[in-house]
Amino acid sequence: MFAAYAARIDRDQPLNGLELGERPAPEARPGWTTVNVKAASLNHHDLWSLRGVGLGEEALPMILGCDAAGVDQDGNEVVIHSVIGQTGHGVGPNEQRSLLTERYQGTFAEQVAVPTWNLLPKPAGLSFEEAACLPTAWLTAYRMLFTNANVRPGDSVLVQGAGGGVATAAIVLGAAAGLRIFATSRDEGKRKRAVELGAEAAVPTGERLPTRVDAVIETVGAATWSHSVKSLKPGGTLVISGATSGYHPERTELNRIFFLELKVVGSTMGSKEELASLMDFCVAKGIRPLIDSTLPLDRAREGFARMDAGELFGKIVLTV
Secondary structure (H helix, E strand, O other): EEEEEOOOOOOOOHHHEEEEEOOOOOOOOOOOOEEEEEEEEHHHHHHHOOOOOOOOOHHHEOOOOOOOEEEEEOOOOOEEEEEOOOOOOOOOOOOOOOOOOOOOOOOOOOEEEEEEHEEEEEEOOOHHHEEEEEHHHHHHHHHHHHOOOOEEEEEEEEOOOOOOOHHHHHHHHHHHHHOOOEEEEOOHHHHHHHHOOOOOOOOOOOOOOOOEEEEEEEEOOOOOOHHHHHOEEEEEEEEEEOOOOOOOOOOOHHHHHOOOOEEEOOOOOOOHHHHHHHHHHHHHHHOOOOOOEEHHHHHHHHHHHHHOOOOOOOEEEEEE
């Protein structure tokens, strides 16, 4: 079957390790289901995998891709929850939790096999392309906002780095839930798009906000960390799920964190139950993931290049 896969690890030039070509189809195994992929979406996790983060040389070649929607062996339209080993279904009871592409082949292929437990029915109101955007970036944003930041309608939230998949999702979901959303970006066009999506205001990265906020959604890391901490109200919560600009900020702002009793909460992905709630929320509110571009699988390299260059606003979807 045709697939986009990591053939080599290159920490400096990740696209050098990306190959497009034939790979073995999934083999049948008890408790697992093979899904015919209709659409899959890119995440920064895929670029990090090509850099060797969470993916070792011994696991190569590895088909990339965490997210997908497709049709199972019985003809059911399904969405894949990409966290494997969450409850032991289909794997050993003591297996450590992982994402697709870390131990098991991913979704950038004509077919993918996952534990049957990891499949959810695709809502009829969502296209395959839209549904394929939800299981990683949108689920991460949903958990960051409503589980870990624990914000309520009327609360204020800063979303750093408007344009990325998680940030875009947080703006749309937060606005739909009645939150006051503020966003940042270095790009004027992305700031304008953020306001169009529901942000109350969008300012250049690092610029002072009109008001301090109850929570910050942080995925950028070193470049925005100090600004995130300074933007919080006393007792506020900073939720971090990634660090695309690096893990070591010049200023940690520890004095502010303890003096203002700020909370720093790490967040990774979400549960199958949260994914089901996210899909229900999208259907009920008429929310649809913002798709930057849709490409056929054989043009996956173009999508990776756009993500690597930071040129996207929303999700890049690959169709099979």
